Amino acid sequence: MGRRLKFNIFRYNPQDPDSVPHTDTFYLAETESMTLFIALTDIREEQDSSLQFDFCCRAGICGACAMMINGRPNLACKTLTKDLPDEITLMPLPIFKLIGDLSVDTGTWFREMNEKVESWVHTSKSFDPSADEERMDDAVAEEIYELERCIECGCCVAACGTANMRRDFVGAVAMNRIARFMLDPRDQRTEAEYFEIIGTDEGIFGCMGLLGCEDVCPKHLPLQDQLGILRRKMGWSAVKELFRFGK
Amino acid sequence: MAVDTTTYVPAPSRTSAYLDWLQMLTGAGLILFMWSHMILVASVIPTPRLMNAIAHFLEATYMAQVGGPIIACTFLLHFVLAARKVPFRVEQQSTIWKLSRQLRHTDTYLWLIQAVTAMVILIMGCIHMWTVLTDLPITAAKSAARIQGGFWLVFYLILLPMVELHVGIGFYRIAVKWGFARRKDRKSFKKLETYLTAIFVAIGLMALVRFLTLSV
Numbered sequence: 086m087g088r089r090l091k092f093n094i095f096r097y098n099p100q101d102p103d104s105v106p107h108t109d110t111f112y113l114a115e116t117e118s119m120t121l122f123i124a125l126t127d128i129r130e131e132q133d134s135s136l137q138f139d140f141c142c143r144a145g146i147c148g149a150c151a152m153m154i155n156g157r158p159n160l161a162c163k164t165l166t167k168d169l170p171d172e173i174t175l176m177p178l179p180i181f182k183l184i185g186d187l188s189v190d191t192g193t194w195f196r197e198m199n200e201k202v203e204s205w206v207h208t209s210k211s212f213d214p215s216a217d218e219e220r221m222d223d224a225v226a227e228e229i230y231e232l233e234r235c236i237e238c239g240c241c242v243a244a245c246g247t248a249n250m251r252r253d254f255v256g257a258v259a260m261n262r263i264a265r266f267m268l269d270p271r272d273q274r275t276e277a278e279y280f281e282i283i284g285t286d287e288g289i290f291g292c293m294g295l296l297g298c299e300d301v302c303p304k305h306l307p308l309q310d311q312l313g314i315l316r317r318k319m320g321w322s323a324v325k326e327l328f329r330f331g332k
Numbered sequence: 333m334a335v336d337t338t339t340y341v342p343a344p345s346r347t348s349a350y351l352d353w354l355q356m357l358t359g360a361g362l363i364l365f366m367w368s369h370m371i372l373v374a375s376v377i378p379t380p381r382l383m384n385a386i387a388h389f390l391e392a393t394y395m396a397q398v399g400g401p402i403i404a405c406t407f408l409l410h411f412v413l414a415a416r417k418v419p420f421r422v423e424q425q426s427t428i429w430k431l432s433r434q435l436r437h438t439d440t441y442l443w444l445i446q447a448v449t450a451m452v453i454l455i456m457g458c459i460h461m462w463t464v465l466t467d468l469p470i471t472a473a474k475s476a477a478r479i480q481g482g483f484w485l486v487f488y489l490i491l492l493p494m495v496e497l498h499v500g501i502g503f504y505r506i507a508v509k510w511g512f513a514r515r516k517d518r519k520s521f522k523k524l525e526t527y528l529t530a531i532f533v534a535i536g537l538m539a540l541v542r543f544l545t546l547s548v
Contacts, residue, residue, distance in 0.1 A: 156434035179431075246440050247417075249431050250424040281344045286416075290348040293417050294509035296439045296518075309518065313511020316352075320510075323349030 088115040090166060092128065093174040094136070098185045108174075109133070121161035121175070122150060125187075137186035145303060148238030151178055152187050158240035160303045178243040180252070191239045195258075202259050202282050206272045225268065232265040232311065234304050241308060244297030253287045257298035257308045260289060264311045267318075276322045284319040292316070351413055356510065358410035359502050365403055366499045367532065374535045377542050380472030387470040400465045407461075411454055418447050442501050449498040456491045476546035485544065492536040500529030 090113045097106040111128045122143055129136045141147040143162045150161040153176035155169065166173070181189040198204075235258060242248050242256040263283050266272045283289050292312055299309040376383040390396040419425050432440045463478075464470065478484045504525040507513035513521040 153434065156436060244435060244437070246428055246431060246443065249427050250419050280346075280349075284346065284349050286348045288348075290352040291417075292509065293443060294439075294505050295437075295443050296508060297435060297437055299515070300437060300439070301435075307515055309508060309515050310511065313508065313514065316509060317511050320349055320353055323346040324353070326346060327350075 088166075088171055089113070090115050090124070091172045092124070093172065094128075094187065095176045096136075096186050097183065098137070099183055100185065115166055119166040121154065121164045121166065121173075124166055124173075125161065125175075137184065137188045139188045146236060148191075148236035151191070151238040151240050151243070151303075152176065153178060153243065158243040158301050160238060160240070163303060178239050180242055180248060181239055189239070191237065194239070194242075195237050198255060198259050199262070201255065202263050204262050204266070206266065206269060207274045207278075208271055209273060219271070221270065225270065229265055229268050232261050232268070232306065235261055235306055236304060238303060240301045240303055241298035244301040246295045246297060247291055247293050251287075251291065254291045255283070255288055257292075257302075257312060259283070260292070260315050261306060261308060261311050264315055276318070277326075280319055280322050283315065284323065289315045289319050351416065355410065355413040355416075356506055358406050358413060360506060361406060362403075362410055363499050363503050363506075365406075366495060370532050370535055370539075374539050376472050376475070376546075377535075377538055380476075380546060383472045387472075391469050396465075396468060396470070400461065404458075404461050404465075407457060411450065414450065418450070443505075446498055446501045446505070449494045452490070452494045453498055456487065456494070459487075460491065472543075472546065476543040479540060479543040480546075485540065488536075488540055492540070493533055496529050496532045496536065499532075500525045503528065 092111040092113060093108050094111065095106070096104075096109045098104040111132055113124055113127060116123070120143075122140055125136070125138050126140075129138075138152070138161070139149040140162065141149040143150075145160050145163040148160070151158055152161055153174075154161065154164055155174050156176075158178055161175075175187055177183055177187050177189045178191070181191050181194055184190050237258060239258075241258050245254070245256055248254045248256045260283065263279060266274065267279060285291070289312065294312070296309055298312075302308055372386055373383070375386055387396075390399075419428055428440075428444065432444055467474070479488070504513070504521055507521050508518060
């Protein structure tokens with residue numbers, strides 16, 4: 086303890102025509118169990134009330150506080166300053182629209198992504214509110230839940246070489262989303278329908294396997310495994326079509 | 333700026349999938365070829381007679397005359413397929429370099445190495461194939477004479493590590509991309525990749541030294 090931390094923080098307000106992108110430096114005395122959330126709040130309270138950043142749950146659940154911490158995307162609320170060097174550089178996530186300073190709009194991107202992969206259970210059954218809930222196998226439910234843990238923070242997209250170079254690439258978060266519905270027995274979509282969404286160069290075949298997503302995901306989702314499974318599934322689905330004669 | 337001005341939806345297509353398959357299969361084929369190639373060349377290390385015998389067998393059965401051009405075509409096809417992913421635009425180049433420096437992420441760096449070595453191999457590999465295939469038969473004496481000339485020694489000292497890096501990383505990349513290496517296997521696959529690269533570079537260097545010291 087007792088360290089004096091130096092913060093280099095990206096500053097820019099796109100709403101203000103006079104604002105120019107630059108870095109501001111702040112100094113802060115480190116306290117015990119200090120997270121970046123605590124540090125940023127302290128800076129805003131004590132040093133610069135105009136500093137913009139997003140927070141909601143402070144517990145790694147909402148995904149609002151993702152930012153580039155010394156070059157790597159992570160959640161500020163679950164990053165302890167004791168794990169960082171004396172000098173800490175904070176930048177907003179790339180790809181997403183900048184609201185100001187460290188605050189980005191992930192919502193628009195994620196809405197678009199969820200619409201693109203049709204991120205809901207597709208079923209022809211009509212819902213009967215008085216009927217018993219349909220039973221699901223425990224193992225399947227667990228498997229779905231494992232992928233459902235995604236908090237849509239945007240770290241995987243920010244760390245993805247492909248997504249940074251090609252804005253039409255849907256990113257690991259979308260593949261994880263699709264993989265979740267493929268597991269779900271309630272979703273009646275066929276493999277061909279999934280293929281139409283994700284079997285493209287904007288989808289799974291655009292992935293170059295750099296695994297930035299896997300290595301930065303703050304929820305440790307099994308992205309590498311899911312991407313591998315999806316590539317094989319979609320790959321085989323295309324090969325099967327090749328050998329299907331007639332209808 | 334991307335403005336959606338289309339009034340139609342593009343027809344669903346399986347092209348991306350087929351191209352990705354081809355990229356992987358040509359890559360895997362070339363990896364296997366490069367490893368066997370290195371082992372065959374290394375046959376000069378125990379005795380040049382062994383290398384001559386293998387070379388003679390490959391030519392007598394026309395495997396060199398037919399296989400050579402097939403490998404050359406596969407090589408060029410693999411380049412064209414993989415080049416779909418290589419950033420040729422300045423903006424994309426600067427993005428990926430900046431991101432790699434920021435992230436300090438090994439696998440992203442490895443991909444940059446793959447892309448850079450690819451360009452070197454494209455040119456030097458073509459020169460190598462042309463030189464060897466237009467001057468059949470392959471004999472240990474001819475190879476040794478070439479290496480002892482000096483120019484070709486430098487040429488192969490550059491080409492050897494480029495090829496082995498590209499092949500080693502490619503092997504690892506195919507494994508993670510296609511799900512052969514799962515999360516739990518990733519570390520050991522990477523270790524395997526490093527060892528394989530080091531072993532093949534070592535074999536290549538030993539063969540070069542052997543050619544260099546062979547009395548012609």
